[in-house]
Amino acid sequence: MITPPRRAVIDLGSNTFHLLIADPDGEGGLQEVYRERIYVKLASEGIDTLGNKSFARGIAALQHFRRVLDKYGVDQPTAIGTAALRTASNGPDFVRLTKREADIDIELISGDEEARLITRGVLAAIPPVTERVLIMDIGGGSTEFIMAGPEGIDWQQSFPIGVSVLCNGFHHSDPITAGERYDLEDFLLRETAPLADALRCFPTHHLVGAAGTFDVLAEVLKDPAAPPHPGSHQLNINGFEELSETIISATLAERLAMDDIPNERADLIVSAMILLRVTFQLARIERVTVSDWALKEGALLNYQI
Numbered sequence: 001m002i003t004p005p006r007r008a009v010i011d012l013g014s015n016t017f018h019l020l021i022a023d024p025d026g027e028g029g030l031q032e033v034y035r036e037r038i039y040v041k042l043a044s045e046g047i048d049t050l051g052n053k054s055f056a057r058g059i060a061a062l063q064h065f066r067r068v069l070d071k072y073g074v075d076q077p078t079a080i081g082t083a084a085l086r087t088a089s090n091g092p093d094f095v096r097l098t099k100r101e102a103d104i105d106i107e108l109i110s111g112d113e114e115a116r117l118i119t120r121g122v123l124a125a126i127p128p129v130t131e132r133v134l135i136m137d138i139g140g141g142s143t144e145f146i147m148a149g150p151e152g153i154d155w156q157q158s159f160p161i162g163v164s165v166l167c168n169g170f171h172h173s174d175p176i177t178a179g180e181r182y183d184l185e186d187f188l189l190r191e192t193a194p195l196a197d198a199l200r201c202f203p204t205h206h207l208v209g210a211a212g213t214f215d216v217l218a219e220v221l222k223d224p225a226a227p228p229h230p231g232s233h234q235l236n237i238n239g240f241e242e243l244s245e246t247i248i249s250a251t252l253a254e255r256l257a258m259d260d261i262p263n264e265r266a267d268l269i270v271s272a273m274i275l276l277r278v279t280f281q282l283a284r285i286e287r288v289t290v291s292d293w294a295l296k297e298g299a300l301l302n303y304q305i
Contacts, residue, residue: 006033007303008077010065011296012106014043014084014140014162015212015268017061020296021072029124030300034072038064039264043084043140043164050088058094059101066102078303080117080295081108083141083162111158114295115144119153121298122210122291125231132204134283137294138212138272140164145195147202155198161191163213166271175251176270184271188278196282205286207279208232210294212265213272217243218290219260235288240280244273 004024011018021034038061045051050058062079069077079098085091086108095106109117118137123129132149141162147154170176170184189196209217218233220243226234247255248270255266265272279285 006072006074007300008069008072008074009296009299009303010062010077010079010104011299012042012058012062012079012081012085014047014082014142014164015039015041016140016264017042017058017065018296019065019068019077020300021069021074021077022300028301030297034068036065036068041140041164041264043162043168046168047084047087047141047160047162047165048089050084050090050094055090055094059097062098062102062104066104077104078299079104079106080114080299081106082114082295083111083139083158083160084164086110087141087160111142111144112156114142115146115156115158116153117298117302118144118210118295119146119148119156119298120301121293121295122208123148124297124301125291125293126208126289127229127232131206132202133206133208133289134199134204134279134285135208135210135291136214136279137210138163138214138275140268143275145192145198147198147204154202157194157198159191159195161188161275163268163271163275166275167268171271175249181248181274184274185278188275192278192282195279199283203283205284206289207283207285207287208289208291210291213269213276214290216261216265216269217288221288231292233290233292235290237285237288240276240288244277247273 008021017040018037022030025031040057042054135146137144139162143161144158146156221235223234223236
């Protein structure tokens with residue numbers, strides 16, 4: 001029996017770079033070998049053009065990943081560039097320099113392809129869906145929404161409302177002012193009008209969140225009474241409103257002092273919480289599941305040999 005080769009995926013997000021190395025388990029699944037994330041914050045100085053510091057942090061992270069890949073015997077990973085790299089004017093320069101400095105070929109994918117890979121990863125991690133769910137992946141440069149059910153995907157769209165974009169555009173005070181919050185909420189309601197339309201056609205009240213901010217929610221709101229599942233977590237959302245308001249009203253120093261918020265997310269989590277509150281209201285969310293898998297796992301499953 002021929003053993004499938006070890007595979008690796010690098011997810012070059014607008015906020016975080018992820019590396020996942022895994023062996024196919026022979027049954028269509030994955031056996032994780034190595035996982036690492038680096039908060040590069042590629043879009044911290046803007047998404048139209050990558051700032052010099054962000055650019056340098058990204059190249060350094062990929063040079064580190066190259067050393068890890070060599071250690072684990074992976075020659076050429078699948079490296080996926082998302083919102084920041086496909087939007088930035090100097091994204092092509094970043095792709096070229098990555099090849100030269102780290103011998104990694106980056107593939108820039110569309111928002112639709114990003115949503116498809118997220119869906120594949122999420123649906124492989126959660127219990128089999130028996131009703132329609134709204135999948136949400138909050139990134140730094142974009143946020144993906146997908147409506148999926150037992151028969152497949154009903155609707156999907158990538159929106160340019162990642163938390164780096166929202167923070168740079170609206171969160172300028174510490175803490176965020178009532179006026180900034182109102183402007184952000186109004187902007188989000190206008191930007192997500194297609195989501196509101198889709199919810200009227202494909203109603204669902206079950207939100208499935210992937211990674212990032214949802215990891216914070218899982219730490220605080222995990223439902224201890226829910227049946228355990230190896231790839232996902234059920235939340236008790238009764239505490240969501242209080243938690244979100246506490247985070248939104250806090251100063252940066254206060255958020256940095258909160259045990260359940262990683263320091264690297266403290267600056268962007270206010271915008272993320274406001275985005276989540278808008279989503280909860282639009283879909284009238286009654287249930288939340290957090291998936292441990294997202295784009296990188298979906299890409300590994302998709303590209304398995």
